Amino acid sequence: MATPLSTPGPTLGVVGGGQLGRMLAEAAGPLGVELVVLDPTPDCPAAPVCRDQIVGEFDDADAVRELAERADFLTFEIELADPDLLDRVREETGVPVHPSPDTLRTIQDKLVQKDALAEVGVPVPEYRAVDDADELRDALDELGTPAMVKAREGGYDGRGNAPIESPDDAEAVLDEIGGAAMVEAFVDYERELSVIGVKGDDEVATFPAGENVHREEILRETIVPARADEAVRQRAHEVATDVLELMDGRGVYGIELFQGPDDEILVNEIAPRPHNSGHWTIEGAVASQFEQHVRAVTGRPLGSTAQRSPTVMTNLLGDVEETQPAQLRGVDEVLGTPRAGLHWYGKRDVRPLRKMGHVTLTGDDGSSGTSDEGASVDDLLARARELRDAATFVDES
Incomplete structure (x- = not known):
């Protein structure tokens, strides 16, 4: 017992x-x-x-x-x-x-991760391992260009990823990667999605699919629900559930996806931990991804993953030209805005594009007078961007 x-x-x-x-x-x-x-x-x-x-x-x-x-x-x-x-x-x-060290070992190497997914039929972009420039050129003959070359280990927030436009650039791109690499076919995606999944002792759950906006390979915004058809969001949930079945160990998993041509869902990458694209859940869901991770790894029942209301999360990134002590100015408008949440990460120094915090803005659960859920989310996104842009690390005095 x-x-x-x-x-x-x-x-x-x-x-x-x-x-x-x-x-x-x-x-x-x-x-x-x-x-x-x-x-x-x-x-x-x-x-x-x-x-x-x-x-x-x-x-x-x-x-x-x-x-x-x-x-x-x-x-x-x-x-x-x-x-x-x-x-x-x-x-x-x-x-x-938790999650299992075996799961961490699989995910740390992007090639091993892709092999594990492909082996059980989880849809992924076409990819090849490449050990040198000749192998990269051969792979590009099959996959075409442009393509994405990725370091097998250590890449994060765009580091370790390099687009390649021509086989002539093979040596330069591999020098930039600086280690064992793989190359993925370019996906002409409609949008980037993510599903935050969680595994408990004997239960699996997913949060609603979010839509991610990246620039310079860094996540800028997450919009939930994603501005995609219900069938696409449902397919994202199904693929994420298949991924969770492959993972060993309790906890939260961030599952990044592409909505590709003909609404095909492809897995980009997996994080065996809470993920930036799940930060919206703090205000926007019944139990956040962080509460779910604590519950799961300590053997407690999972909480509800239901969404409370339409939600937008936008990252506060370093807008400075060089490293300096961190002081965020212009937060008055965020703090004075109903349904806006400010999250400060407590980092002492700010550097260009470093993640320093985020702002969350929630809607009113469909009772705001607009019957179009998508338009309501678009309004939230526009307002969230205004709040983010009003904040700065630059001393303009």
Whole structure:
């Protein structure tokens, strides 16, 4: 017979203490779950809102072992966690790790990730492994140009990705990638979508599909519901559910998708953790992706993934030309706007295009006088952009 759950609950150890760790801690508190985070940056963004921080590198065996000794469950908020080390610590301490280190190992290598998806029939863009310029040119003969060359490991927020327009650029692009690579066929997509999925002990759930707007390979906005036909959103849900079945271990998964030609849904990439495109759920859903992750990895029942109202999330990125101390100006309009939420990530320095926070704007659940849900979302998006653009890190005094 399972031990009845109680509150206060367990301690959750998190490898990584950035903005995702910060928002995990904010969501864990009301559940009676305390967080201890491991991060190499002293006084990391999560530190002010969690129980404690262990200062150490993500692959520091002693630090990860200490984290496990102080926690009842382990998870991670960054793919730079070491799956082999997490496996060893799990075996040594008996502390469960979710999602599974095997899942992290699969996702860390984009080629291995794509192979795993393709093997079970999950739709993905055509792709090839490339070890040198000759192989890249051969692959482009099959896939055509333009195409996208991706570092197999370590890419994040556009880093490690490089478009290629001609086989003549093969050497230069691989030099830019700087390591093992793969190439994907260009997808002439209608829009980029994402589904935040969550796996519990014996249940799987998904949030409504969101539409993502990227520029310079960095997520700028997420619009929910996505401005796509219901059939497209349903297909995105079905593909995301197939992805979740492949993943091993409890927790939240960010599943990035393309709505391609003829409304085909293709999986772009997967994150085995809460995802930037799921930040809208804090105000826009019954239980946020962060609450769901805490619930899932600690073995608690999942909350509702139902959407409360149309919602737009827009990132606050560094608009400076060089690194400087972070002070966000012009937040008055955000704070004075009904249904707007400001989220500050607690980073001490701002640099160009660094994610520093986000603004969420929610609608009124269809009762605003407009019968067109799409138009209502468009209005929200326009207003959210105004709020974002009013805020700046540039001192104009």
